[in-house]
Amino acid sequence: xxxxxxxxxxxxxxxxHMKEYSMSEGPPASTRRPVPDxxxxxxxxxxxxxxxxxxxxxxxxxxxxxITMASSDLVGFEYTPGQDLLFEFPDGDLTFRRRxxxxxxxxxxxxxxxxxxxxxxxxxxxxxxxxxxxxxxxEAIGPRGGISLRPTATSHLFVVDDSAxxxxxxxxxxxxxxxxxTALLVTSHGAKLRPAPxxxxxxxxxxxxxxxxxxxLSDLHPxxxxxxxxxxxxxxxxxxxxxxxxxxxxxxxxxxxxxLATGPAQRQPRRTVxxxxxxxxxxxxxxxxxCRS
Numbered sequence: 001x002x003x004x005x006x007x008x009x010x011x012x013x014x015x016x017h018m019k020e021y022s023m024s025e026g027p028p029a030s031t032r033r034p035v036p037d038x039x040x041x042x043x044x045x046x047x048x049x050x051x052x053x054x055x056x057x058x059x060x061x062x063x064x065x066x067i068t069m070a071s072s073d074l075v076g077f078e079y080t081p082g083q084d085l086l087f088e089f090p091d092g093d094l095t096f097r098r099r100x101x102x103x104x105x106x107x108x109x110x111x112x113x114x115x116x117x118x119x120x121x122x123x124x125x126x127x128x129x130x131x132x133x134x135x136x137x138x139e140a141i142g143p144r145g146g147i148s149l150r151p152t153a154t155s156h157l158f159v160v161d162d163s164a165x166x167x168x169x170x171x172x173x174x175x176x177x178x179x180x181x182t183a184l185l186v187t188s189h190g191a192k193l194r195p196a197p198x199x200x201x202x203x204x205x206x207x208x209x210x211x212x213x214x215x216x217l218s219d220l221h222p223x224x225x226x227x228x229x230x231x232x233x234x235x236x237x238x239x240x241x242x243x244x245x246x247x248x249x250x251x252x253x254x255x256x257x258x259x260l261a262t263g264p265a266q267r268q269p270r271r272t273v274x275x276x277x278x279x280x281x282x283x284x285x286x287x288x289x290x291c292r293s
Contacts, residue, residue: 030110032073035141048073050085050140055111057132061194063162065129066103067114069138074110081149081174082167085114085142089128096124099144101166104173115166115194147255149174153227156181159213159240162189163259164231169197171229178202186213186236210236217243227253234258 032048056068084099105112116129128138149156149171156175160168160183168183175181181203187193191207208216217240222228228244230237237258245251 030072030075030077032071032077044141044144047141047144048077050074050142052112052138052140054132054134054136054138057134060115061189063118063189064194065116065118065132067116067129067132068111069114070109070111072110074105074112075107077105077107077110077112077143079105079143080145082147082171083143083145084167085140086144087125087138087140089124089138091124091127098123098125100125101145101170102143103166103170117162147229147257150227150253150255152225153253154225155179155223155227157222157226157228157244158183159186159217159228159230159232159237159244160184161186161232161236163233164257165194167231167257168229172197172203173199175203182206184208184213184216186210186232214239214243217247220244221247222249222253228255230254230256230258232258234260 032050035044035047035049037045050071050073052069052071052073054067055070056066058066058068060066079102082101084101086097086099088095088097100114100116103113103115116125118130119126122130147167156171156179158168158172158181165185168185172181172183177199179202183203183205185205185207186209187207188209196205197203206216213236220243222244226249228249230240230244237256241254241256244254
């Protein structure tokens with residue numbers, strides 16, 4: 001039976017692969033390994049190879065599936081809110097790499113949440129998430145990502161679309177109590193369908209479509225000391241940046257993370273460098289903290 005965490009919306013699913021974790025057993029030991037220097041030409045130095053097991057699946061909105069994963073690789077895992085993992089998703093004879101924000105993580109238990117949007121296009125990550133079951137494994141590398149909260153900012157402005165809301169919400173939840181923040185949430189799915197960030201009483205959440213966003217930003221003049229975080233589809237991010245700069249925001253106060261709306265996937269043969277370093281050479285089983293070996 002899956003162990004529930006108070007901060008998680010985990011479905012209780014009985015499975016022979018899981019057992020209750022007893023505190024008398026002591027905390028699970030970490031098994032993660034650093035990414036070898038020869039992988040990715042050393043660009044991922046400081047990241048780790050991770051073998052993760054699905055321990056919970058929950059549809060938190062009609063278009064969002066929450067995947068909860070556990071592993072001894074996540075025990076004591078350190079990251080900065082807003083960072084992500086690079087996952088490898090199987091899709092027939094190929095694998096596809098996609099990055100997903102760490103929505104929340106319990107390093108003591110070795111459990112993490114990831115929100116995957118169910119796109120109409122049904123990409124490889126969406127196809128996997130739509131059928132994900134407790135007990136499945138994915139390989140990943142992380143933590144990744146260099147955008148974090150600006151510590152000297154006196155207020156924070158987020159402009160994000162559906163795909164980037166997990167990153168924005170993770171950052172909002174990391175703000176110090178009472179820090180003023182505004183999040184402009186661009187969605188075509190309607191307001192308040194997905195869970196809002198917890199414990200952010202000083203945050204104003206504005207749900208709107210892209211046309212309304214552009215009108216709002218055209219009239220917006222951010223106060224001095226504001227830090228802006230622009231995440232989402234490339235055109236939206238670039239347009240929002242231009243309007244904010246025109247409204248008086250300093251370029252150094254803007255952190256942007258655009259992505260292409262469509263484009264070629266990062267495809268690899270089914271047996272990849274992840275698997276060569278994780279699946280083939282691993283001798284400890286890549287254990288979940290509460291999984292039988």
